[in-house]
Amino acid sequence: MEKIMIQGGRPLRGTVQISGAKNSAVALVPAAILAETKVVLENLPVISDVETYSEILAELGGDVSWDGNTMHIDPSRMISIPMHNGLVKKLRASYYLMGALLGRFGEATIGMPGGCSFEPRPIDQHIKGFEALGATVTNDHGSIHIYAKELRGAKVYLDVASVGATINIMLAATRAKGITTIENAAKEPEIIDVATLLNAMGAKIKGAGTGTIRIEGVDSLHGCRHSIIPDRIQAGTYMIAAAATRGNLLVDNIIPKHMEALTAKLEEMGVEILESGESLRVIGKENYEPIDVKALIYPGFATDLQSPMASLLTQASGVSMLTDYVYSNRFKYVPELMRMGAKIRVEGRSAIIERSKLHAATVKAADLRAGAALVIAGLLVEDGVTEVLGVEFIDRGYDNLVSNLTMLGAEIWRE
Numbered sequence: 032m033e034k035i036m037i038q039g040g041r042p043l044r045g046t047v048q049i050s051g052a053k054n055s056a057v058a059l060v061p062a063a064i065l066a067e068t069k070v071v072l073e074n075l076p077v078i079s080d081v082e083t084y085s086e087i088l089a090e091l092g093g094d095v096s097w098d099g100n101t102m103h104i105d106p107s108r109m110i111s112i113p114m115h116n117g118l119v120k121k122l123r124a125s126y127y128l129m130g131a132l133l134g135r136f137g138e139a140t141i142g143m144p145g146g147c148s149f150e151p152r153p154i155d156q157h158i159k160g161f162e163a164l165g166a167t168v169t170n171d172h173g174s175i176h177i178y179a180k181e182l183r184g185a186k187v188y189l190d191v192a193s194v195g196a197t198i199n200i201m202l203a204a205t206r207a208k209g210i211t212t213i214e215n216a217a218k219e220p221e222i223i224d225v226a227t228l229l230n231a232m233g234a235k236i237k238g239a240g241t242g243t244i245r246i247e248g249v250d251s252l253h254g255c256r257h258s259i260i261p262d263r264i265q266a267g268t269y270m271i272a273a274a275a276t277r278g279n280l281l282v283d284n285i286i287p288k289h290m291e292a293l294t295a296k297l298e299e300m301g302v303e304i305l306e307s308g309e310s311l312r313v314i315g316k317e318n319y320e321p322i323d324v325k326a327l328i329y330p331g332f333a334t335d336l337q338s339p340m341a342s343l344l345t346q347a348s349g350v351s352m353l354t355d356y357v358y359s360n361r362f363k364y365v366p367e368l369m370r371m372g373a374k375i376r377v378e379g380r381s382a383i384i385e386r387s388k389l390h391a392a393t394v395k396a397a398d399l400r401a402g403a404a405l406v407i408a409g410l411l412v413e414d415g416v417t418e419v420l421g422v423e424f425i426d427r428g429y430d431n432l433v434s435n436l437t438m439l440g441a442e443i444w445r446e
């Protein structure tokens with residue numbers, strides 16, 4: 032079993048280049064299914080979720096090749112075959128196969144998605160959207176079977192502003208007859224990125240990034256070239272790690288606007304942040320104020336940065352509170368941080384965090400961002416080597432984490 036080993040106590044210094052966004056990539060790659068000619072995606076992150084998706088596309092008959100961080104996808108000979116198990120269980124975003132295959136072929140059979148399961152993650156809003164477009168959705172031996180002779184534009188009101196449901200409905204609606212409107216749509220930057228790709232493929236989507244998205248269906252979509260936006264969650268993880276280790280780090284190749292909620296909270300603690308063009312410099316300080324953080328949908332503080340933030344808050348001089356309004360129980364990392372000496376208690380959907388001296392331990396990541404939280408905690412431990420298990424989760428979403436941190440001065444390696 033692979034593990035990440037960390038001898039902490041060194042401040043992160045230098046420059047880190049941020050790769051393309053996981054949550055864009057895992058939607059853009061399946062979006063290519065909708066095209067009838069070749070799609071080229073640039074700036075893809077080197078993460079296992081993208082690798083898995085390229086294997087899924089190949090299994091569906093797509094011709095996929097790589098050239099550095101660029102993926103070439105020829106979807107012209109693809110077919111919609113049932114995918115009950117195997118690859119689709121390896122990542123959460125396999126649900127995008129439903130919208131993409133439904134849009135292109137009128138049919139999809141996909142096993143319930145896998146990936147990180149910090150609590151039940153329903154897909155009822157995705158299904159409600161497909162049904163509104165005229166599809167019949169049934170449960171086929173634990174897989175979702177979706178069929179439509181013809182998709183028709185419709186008005187869909189989402190009960191929750193779900194990222195996945197917004198994108199999935201957008202994917203299918205590009206090929207529906209007439210106009211679809213998604214109300215209470217999610218506004219995350221990755222949704223704009225997907226709409227940008229689809230529009231370059233010939234779709235007619237307006238309003239992505241707002242609460243109302245309007246999609247006028249078209250008869251066919253074609254290939255194009257698209258470059259993926261930077262990963263705001265990886266960027267945020269490095270910013271938090273720099274603050275926690277009292278480092279001085281330039282986080283480069285990002286969109287600073289996407290980082291505003293995090294930047295505001297770091298500044299409130301006393302971290303110095305300097306913005307310049309496509310980068311943010313994070314300058315750590317010796318003493319930090321305790322703060323309250325509320326994880327919300329975009330443009331609020333991202334739930335995906337909630338766990339890494341907990342590790343930083345163990346360094347504030349007082350009691351901080353982290354409340355997650357997106358997921359009520361995303362706290363599987365707490366017992367692991369406690370094994371390292373963190374003073375945290377969970378009350379309802381909040382973690383209450385006191386200043387703590389962390390020590391080395393063997394800990395296990397139960398999900399992707401729990402892994403990031405444990406690595407940051409390990410970077411803080413001066414005495415002894417921290418062992419982080421569950422590396423396969425970290426590999427789902429961090430591009431070259433260990434080599435990047437090594438380059439920034441950390442003593443960290445894989446075993």
Ligand SMILES: CC(=O)N[C@H]1[C@@H](OP(=O)(O)OP(=O)(O)OC[C@H]2O[C@@H](n3ccc(=O)[nH]c3=O)[C@H](O)[C@@H]2O)O[C@H](CO)[C@@H](O)[C@@H]1O
Binds near residue numbers: 124157334335
């Ligand atoms: C691949 C991807 O992009 N993953 C991101 C996406 O996940 P994902 O798209 O799965 O998350 P959603 O935005 O759908 O979930 C938001 C909330 O809505 C609820 N919900 C969602 C769908 C549904 O049909 N019914 C329902 O009740 C969820 O339980 C959750 O409480 O957004 C999350 C919230 O920012 C992030 O943590 C994930 O990193």
Ligand SMILES: C=C(OP(=O)(O)O)C(=O)O
Binds near residue numbers: 053122146147399400
């Ligand atoms: C929860 C996450 O991803 P996914 O939805 O792909 O499991 C995440 O990126 O933190």
